[in-house]
Amino acid sequence: MEDTIAAISSALGVGAISIIRISGEKSIEIINKIFNKDLTYAASHTIHYGHIIENGEIIDEVLVSLMKAPKTFTKEDIIEINCHGGINTTNKVLELVLSRGARLAEPGEFTKRAFLNGRIDLTQADGIMNLIEAKTDISRKMSINQLNGQVSNIIKELRTNLVNIISNIEVNIDYPEYEDIEVVTSDSIYPQVLKMHEKLENIIKKSEDGKIINEGIKIGIIGRPNVGKSSLLNTLLEEEKAIVTDIEGTTRDIVEGKIIINGIVCNIIDTAGIRETDNVVEKLGVNKSYDIINSADLIIMILNNNEKITEEELELLSKIKNKNHIIVINKTDLENKLNLYVKDAIKISIKDNTGIEDIKNRITEIFNLDKIDTFDMSYLSNARSISLLKKSLNKINECLSNIKDDSPIDIIELDLKECWNLLGEIIGETYTDELIDEIFSRFCLGK
Ligand code: GDP
Numbered sequence: 001m002e003d004t005i006a007a008i009s010s011a012l013g014v015g016a017i018s019i020i021r022i023s024g025e026k027s028i029e030i031i032n033k034i035f036n037k038d039l040t041y042a043a044s045h046t047i048h049y050g051h052i053i054e055n056g057e058i059i060d061e062v063l064v065s066l067m068k069a070p071k072t073f074t075k076e077d078i079i080e081i082n083c084h085g086g087i088n089t090t091n092k093v094l095e096l097v098l099s100r101g102a103r104l105a106e107p108g109e110f111t112k113r114a115f116l117n118g119r120i121d122l123t124q125a126d127g128i129m130n131l132i133e134a135k136t137d138i139s140r141k142m143s144i145n146q147l148n149g150q151v152s153n154i155i156k157e158l159r160t161n162l163v164n165i166i167s168n169i170e171v172n173i174d175y176p177e178y179e180d181i182e183v184v185t186s187d188s189i190y191p192q193v194l195k196m197h198e199k200l201e202n203i204i205k206k207s208e209d210g211k212i213i214n215e216g217i218k219i220g221i222i223g224r225p226n227v228g229k230s231s232l233l234n235t236l237l238e239e240e241k242a243i244v245t246d247i248e249g250t251t252r253d254i255v256e257g258k259i260i261i262n263g264i265v266c267n268i269i270d271t272a273g274i275r276e277t278d279n280v281v282e283k284l285g286v287n288k289s290y291d292i293i294n295s296a297d298l299i300i301m302i303l304n305n306n307e308k309i310t311e312e313e314l315e316l317l318s319k320i321k322n323k324n325h326i327i328v329i330n331k332t333d334l335e336n337k338l339n340l341y342v343k344d345a346i347k348i349s350i351k352d353n354t355g356i357e358d359i360k361n362r363i364t365e366i367f368n369l370d371k372i373d374t375f376d377m378s379y380l381s382n383a384r385s386i387s388l389l390k391k392s393l394n395k396i397n398e399c400l401s402n403i404k405d406d407s408p409i410d411i412i413e414l415d416l417k418e419c420w421n422l423l424g425e426i427i428g429e430t431y432t433d434e435l436i437d438e439i440f441s442r443f444c445l446g447k
Contacts, residue, residue, distance in 0.1 A: 076117070
């Protein structure tokens, strides 16, 4: 028998109401020990008003929701106690529940049980987490589609297509003597595999957009000291979050903020001026800046219109050449001394507030933000799923080239089976315990 688990499911802190959730076979037995009513024979999906009692003392006035297995989130008996939201009261009620036979749930354990008991699959579990973390309307809508199982259905449909091809091949291998079975040849399955290829490519493209929708775009602002990095961040954020000063090297810490362009969250990071320096504190900042170049989805490099280009800047320009980047020439209100022509550079003056919109438009252009299809939001959005989709596509590519090379049909079948397995991993049809622990540990407590 599984342990009965309990946790506070609402946010910690003072609020009007807190929810303590209990799941498992002993849920009803436990609530009966601390509630002034016996819920043993109460109907499922009912709410009961009463008191939580310890040794005759009323601890709190509560509403208890009773949901009996199997029609519950975890498919187990679930009790939810709505108690008053003070920290002391909430902890006291939880303590009582634990002392009467429940174990404190691990983060994500309710959802993990929902998965292990077949109530949801892995993409739906991801959907729950994304919904909790959603910061924009689009991201929320996408998470709901994931939670509703629309995404799982797309994957399941692909798997069904694969099974159809595979079973046709198998019948041919196993019963070659049957004359009324259509003979499967590499040529006859080529169009079907090609169709799979097309569908997978389409889902991957959409899923990458989905990742942007969910996680946003990470943008790093880099450049020599004093070119206007902090000023640009401030202007974009329209608030004074970064320190703006004309003493070189004062933006030592990385300062960041978020803006929303076309419904997509952009996390903008202002780095310390990148340059060789002996100052230890500043060096730390400089190293961070190089990290940002490697990890950001987009680099905005600022040059000063009023100064000559330096060796360091030329080096930086070559470092970001192969990354998504925007070169911005700032201080166009001052005399032009910059002796470098940069194609596609955006000219701005933060002082005069000109050119800022051009930067936003360029970001939209680079990530096709205006073309992200927000109507059909049934796609996978996490790195794990996207990487599995890409592996599946690789398998299909191998399969296509094996067909072209006239490889034996059983080799082709093997490719298709491997692809079927990889797609299964996305929805959690095939999984390892470590993977499941890893995925659910990212959830918050009580979920
Ligand atoms: P950072 O070191 O790159 O972060 O540069 P800051 O944002 O701290 O700006 C350095 C100095 O340049 C400050 O005195 C700003 O007011 C000034 N500055 C920023 N943008 C402009 C601009 O467009 N024109 C002029 N004239 N000065 C600017």
